[in-house]
Amino acid sequence: LKSKKTIKHIAFIMDGNGRWASKRHLPRNLGHKEGIKAMMRTAKACNKLAIPYVSFYAFSTENKNRDKSEVDGLISLMREHLDSIADDLSQFGARLNVIGDISYFDSDLQNKITNVQRSTQNIEDRVVNIALNYGGRDELIYAAQQYKGSKIDRPLCDFLYTAGQPDPDILVRTGGEKRLSNFMLYQLAYTELFFSDTFWPDFSDKELNAIIDEYYNRDRRFGK
Numbered sequence: 360l361k362s363k364k365t366i367k368h369i370a371f372i373m374d375g376n377g378r379w380a381s382k383r384h385l386p387r388n389l390g391h392k393e394g395i396k397a398m399m400r401t402a403k404a405c406n407k408l409a410i411p412y413v414s415f416y417a418f419s420t421e422n423k424n425r426d427k428s429e430v431d432g433l434i435s436l437m438r439e440h441l442d443s444i445a446d447d448l449s450q451f452g453a454r455l456n457v458i459g460d461i462s463y464f465d466s467d468l469q470n471k472i473t474n475v476q477r478s479t480q481n482i483e484d485r486v487v488n489i490a491l492n493y494g495g496r497d498e499l500i501y502a503a504q505q506y507k508g509s510k511i512d513r514p515l516c517d518f519l520y521t522a523g524q525p526d527p528d529i530l531v532r533t534g535g536e537k538r539l540s541n542f543m544l545y546q547l548a549y550t551e552l553f554f555s556d557t558f559w560p561d562f563s564d565k566e567l568n569a570i571i572d573e574y575y576n577r578d579r580r581f582g583k
């Protein structure tokens with residue numbers, strides 16, 4: 360049974376950083392900083408579980424509408440941590456792949472993103488997608504625009520940011536909300552969904568393992 364359900368891709372909507380910080384009377388951006396630690400912990404745990412594709416939703420197209428100070432803070436965190444994130448991932452044989460419309464960011468950050476991806480492009484075993492200025496609807500427009508000019512016999516998924524990757528087997532959303540908030544609208548069609556009340560910075564390996572155990576107990580039918 361387990362082998363039939365091998366996990367090829369797990370995706371995370373990392374929600375609850377702001378509330379984690381507010382609860383402690385800390386600024387929201389400290390919650391985001393703590394969220395990066397939880398992301399790296401989780402990436403490592405997924406690697407130990409030999410899951411080849413891991414995705415993290417870090418900044419949505421709609422998150423740009425937050426207060427300028429929070430958006431600026433989030434972008435500073437990306438600038439500050441991107442190199443070390445890519446470095447740490449490469450330590451355990453994973454390549455950082457940014458998904459989303461990065462043209463929104465200043466050119467120095469765009470270059471940083473391009474460079475870290477280029478410097479680790481030879482790593483093939485594992486991929487960690489980090490979604491930055493990512494929106495599922497935006498991605499479908501991006502895919503459709505490229506599809507238009509190409510042979511019509513190819514599936515639309517070949518043109519998504521995640522082209523060539525398996526669809527997520529598991530989606531975990533922390534922070535208590537039960538919605539997708541514009542994440543991987545196409546890819547999540549048959550994904551097993553898990554919702555946790557834990558605020559993302561507190562997400563632990565223990566909880567991850569419990570989710571995975573439950574996943575193995577679920578019956579995936581794919582409409583059959």
Ligand code: IPE
Pocket residue numbers: 373374375376377378379417418419422433534
């Ligand atoms: C998720 O945490 C991270 C981002 C969306 C950038 P939030 O910032 O949404 O935290 P809450 O939901 O307000 O607690």
Ligand code: IPE
Pocket residue numbers: 372373374375416417418419422536538540
């Ligand atoms: C989803 O969380 C986006 C990320 C985790 C990056 P949000 O906090 O933005 O979603 P809503 O506003 O609660 O739907």
Ligand code: MG
Pocket residue numbers: 374375534
């Ligand atoms: Mg939120």
